[in-house]
Amino acid sequence: MLKSLCAAAVLALAGCASVNPDPFPPEDRTPEVQRHLELLTSFYPGTFDTIEQPKGEGDNDPVKLRIARVWPERKVDFWYYEEYAKSKSLDKPYLQRLIRVGEQKGQMMTAEYALPDPAKVVGGWRNPAEAFAGINPATLQEIPGCRQLMSMQHMTLFNGGTIGTECRAHVPPGAHLISDFFLSSSSRRLWDRGYDKAGNVVWGSADGALETRRMAQTPQ
Numbered sequence: 001m002l003k004s005l006c007a008a009a010v011l012a013l014a015g016c017a018s019v020n021p022d023p024f025p026p027e028d029r030t031p032e033v034q035r036h037l038e039l040l041t042s043f044y045p046g047t048f049d050t051i052e053q054p055k056g057e058g059d060n061d062p063v064k065l066r067i068a069r070v071w072p073e074r075k076v077d078f079w080y081y082e083e084y085a086k087s088k089s090l091d092k093p094y095l096q097r098l099i100r101v102g103e104q105k106g107q108m109m110t111a112e113y114a115l116p117d118p119a120k121v122v123g124g125w126r127n128p129a130e131a132f133a134g135i136n137p138a139t140l141q142e143i144p145g146c147r148q149l150m151s152m153q154h155m156t157l158f159n160g161g162t163i164g165t166e167c168r169a170h171v172p173p174g175a176h177l178i179s180d181f182f183l184s185s186s187s188r189r190l191w192d193r194g195y196d197k198a199g200n201v202v203w204g205s206a207d208g209a210l211e212t213r214r215m216a217q218t219p220q
Helices: 002-018 031-042
Strands: 046-050 063-070 078-086 095-104 107-113 148-154 157-162 176-184 187-195 201-204 210-216
Touching (some): 031 095, 031 107, 063 210, 107 157
Antiparallel strands (some): 063 078, 148 157, 176 187, 187 210
C-alpha cells in the first residue's frame, strides 16, 4: 500500500512538473509596463498588406494579415488571433496564430498558444466573439520555446523576437523558428524563418522580412 501511495505521489509530482507555469503572473504587473502594453497592443489589431521591397532585400510574397483581439473582456492580458493568407487565396490561410501579450518580471513578452482546431476558426477575425466562444483560454496549451521578448525603441516603435532556438511551431520537423519584428502604429515588419540543423532556411524567407502596412485598424 505504501509503495502504491509513493508511486502515485511520484506520478503526481511528475505531472505537476510538466505543467507550464503562467508566463504572466499577476504579481509581475507594474504600472509603467502596463502603460507600455496598452500602447503596444493598440498597434496589434487590423488589416495589413505587404508592400514591395527591393529584390533580395525582403519577402515580396503578396500577403494579407488580419489580426483581431480575442476575449477583450479580460483585463489581465491581451489575446490576439492572427491569420496570414496569400493574396490569391484569402479564404485559405497558410498560417494561424493565437498570441497572448503580457508582462513578466518587468518586461513585455508574447507567448503563442496552440489552437485546438485551426480549421474551425478560419475567418475568425470577422467575429472573434463567435469564433472563440467555445474555447476557454485557461485550458489552452502554450507552445514551448516560442515566447518573444518585446521592448520599446521609441515612443511609437516596438521591436521583439524569439528567445533562444527552441521554438518548433509551424516549421518542418527538426527545424527551429526564429522570429523578429518591428511594430508601429502604421506598419509591421516581420521576419519568420525556420532553420534546419545545418543552418539552412527551410521555412519562410531567406531574403529578409515581410514588410506590411496597416491598412485599417480593424480586420477586414
